[in-house]
Amino acid sequence: MPELPEVETVKRVLLPIVKGRTIKDVEVLRKTIVNNLENEFISFIKNETVLDMSRIGKFLIFHLTNDKVLISHLRMEGKYIELLENEDSTKYARVVFHLDNGHKLCYDDSRSFGRMIMSNEKDYLNEKEIAKLGPEPFDVDDVNPLLEKAKRISLPIKTALLSQELITGLGNIYVDEVLFASKIHPLTPAKLINKNEWEKIISESKRILAEAIELGGSTIKSYHPGKDINGEFQTRLLAYGRNRQICVLRHAFMRFIKVNGRGTTFCPRCQIKRGAPLKIAIVGKIASGKSTVLEEFRKANSCCVSSDQIVHELYAQKAIQELIIKKLKVKEEGEFVEALRNHIANNSKDLDKLEKIVHPLVKKEIEAAFKKSKAKLLVAEVPLLFKANMQNMFDIIVGVDIDEKIQIERLQLRDKEKSALLKRLNDEKNLFNEHLSEIDFIVNNNDNLACLRKEVRSIICKVEDRLNPLLPRT
Ligand SMILES: [Zn+2]
Numbered sequence: 515m516p517e518l519p520e521v522e523t524v525k526r527v528l529l530p531i532v533k534g535r536t537i538k539d540v541e542v543l544r545k546t547i548v549n550n551l552e553n554e555f556i557s558f559i560k561n562e563t564v565l566d567m568s569r570i571g572k573f574l575i576f577h578l579t580n581d582k583v584l585i586s587h588l589r590m591e592g593k594y595i596e597l598l599e600n601e602d603s604t605k606y607a608r609v610v611f612h613l614d615n616g617h618k619l620c621y622d623d624s625r626s627f628g629r630m631i632m633s634n635e636k637d638y639l640n641e642k643e644i645a646k647l648g649p650e651p652f653d654v655d656d657v658n659p660l661l662e663k664a665k666r667i668s669l670p671i672k673t674a675l676l677s678q679e680l681i682t683g684l685g686n687i688y689v690d691e692v693l694f695a696s697k698i699h700p701l702t703p704a705k706l707i708n709k710n711e712w713e714k715i716i717s718e719s720k721r722i723l724a725e726a727i728e729l730g731g732s733t734i735k736s737y738h739p740g741k742d743i744n745g746e747f748q749t750r751l752l753a754y755g756r757n758r759q760i761c762v763l764r765h766a767f768m769r770f771i772k773v774n775g776r777g778t779t780f781c782p783r784c785q786i787k788r789g790a791p792l793k794i795a796i797v798g799k800i801a802s803g804k805s806t807v808l809e810e811f812r813k814a815n816s817c818c819v820s821s822d823q824i825v826h827e828l829y830a831q832k833a834i835q836e837l838i839i840k841k842l843k844v845k846e847e848g849e850f851v852e853a854l855r856n857h858i859a860n861n862s863k864d865l866d867k868l869e870k871i872v873h874p875l876v877k878k879e880i881e882a883a884f885k886k887s888k889a890k891l892l893v894a895e896v897p898l899l900f901k902a903n904m905q906n907m908f909d910i911i912v913g914v915d916i917d918e919k920i921q922i923e924r925l926q927l928r929d930k931e932k933s934a935l936l937k938r939l940n941d942e943k944n945l946f947n948e949h950l951s952e953i954d955f956i957v958n959n960n961d962n963l964a965c966l967r968k969e970v971r972s973i974i975c976k977v978e979d980r981l982n983p984l985l986p987r988t
Pocket residue numbers: 761762763764765766781782783784785
């Protein structure tokens with residue numbers, strides 16, 4: 515979808531093509547573009563001359579003779595293409611303007627979501643689509659009115675900015691860029707954005723939009739501002755489209771979440787989430803003491819769930835047992851968990867299949883438990899976090915580390931099958947070490963239990979600080 519910089523680029527490309535030109539005729543090939551007012555539209559436009567063009571947010575404004583104004587919204591795929599009269603119109607031409615210099619201008623829109631609105635100089639700013647728009651960042655000198663207006667908005671800042679009612683001109687791509695540059699988490703309720711942060715949002719919006727306009731916008735998918743102009747800004751995007759890539763500033767992996775249905779990419783380190791609820795994952799090697807860490811969170815009135823417990827409960831369900839037996843062709847002998855364990859021991863390749871069934875179910879159960887809870891800290895012990903790629907579900911990841919020697923000693927007390935165990939140990943160690951940069955807090959469990967508990971309590975204090983949205987953000 516073209517955003518403000520792209521629409522500004524379209525305006526700049528189009529202005530020399532149409533300025534001073536009289537529209538000799540117009541064909542409406544798709545009535546919905548002109549709100550089904552085909553005949554009115556033709557007589558409105560015909561024989562008028564384009565005096566100038568302007569832009570409000572993502573709306574293109576054509577100023578015509580006789581005080582007429584044509585408002586054009588490109589929406590998803592709309593574009594203008596200039597052709598000679600004897601050239602064929604474009605494939606998705608919806609409205610064709612025939613100009614007095616032997617050229618024609620095709621409004622091309624494969625999805626036909628774009629709209630053209632007839633108005634006049636006196637009223638066009640009051641048309642409902644335009645009137646609700648907030649000021650462009652370029653026109654904001656004082657953020658106080660924004661701060662006041664936003665105080666009534668509980669929606670996430672990302673959603674509030676996309677609505678165009680606070681400020682206009684930031685679409686999905688640039689909201690992600692601006693929030694990343696401003697170090698604000700996209701889920702922060704708009705009413706909690708403080709004055710400094712609004713100043714940051716406005717100054718970063720000005721900088722990013724100006725830079726994008728300078729570079730001709732971002733060419734994403736099908737957008738083309740004009741012949742021979744390509745958006746270069748896409749090569750400069752630091753947040754949008756960079757899920758799972760390393761953040762340019764702090765070397766954490768960027769995460770992708772949905773905010774009111776819109777895909778959103780952010781850096782969990784640069785854009786720390788503040789205010790409840792906070793979702794916390796506990797990961798760690800086997801026998802590292804994850805359950806003790808979870809227990810400590812439970813004492814701090816968190817909602818605590820354990821994936822191992824969830825898996826245990828899932829395996830007890832008849833329907834799930836049947837599904838696994840069918841998909842993996844497990845021999846039904848004796849107790850289910852025992853039969854499954856034997857099956858995997860003899861068919862190690864089926865572990866992937868099993869995980870494909872179980873991981874989504876565990877994810878669903880964790881989400882359901884969190885949804886039900888009113889606690890401010892929602893904590894899950896998730897040994898499978900990295901393997902199941904569940905990082906995006908959580909705001910904070912706590913890792914429990916342990917020296918290998920101590921780990922093996924503790925494990926030998928638990929388990930007798932040493933060779934299988936050592937392999938698993940190695941796999942888990944590698945997984946943990948590979949993802950070290952994604953872990954926000956690491957606790958070491960090489961000492962006694964009291965030391966571990968103390969370390970966890972200090973992490974809980976730090977996490978609880980984030981629950982208070984009024985604290986100064988660093
Ligand atoms: Zn970062």
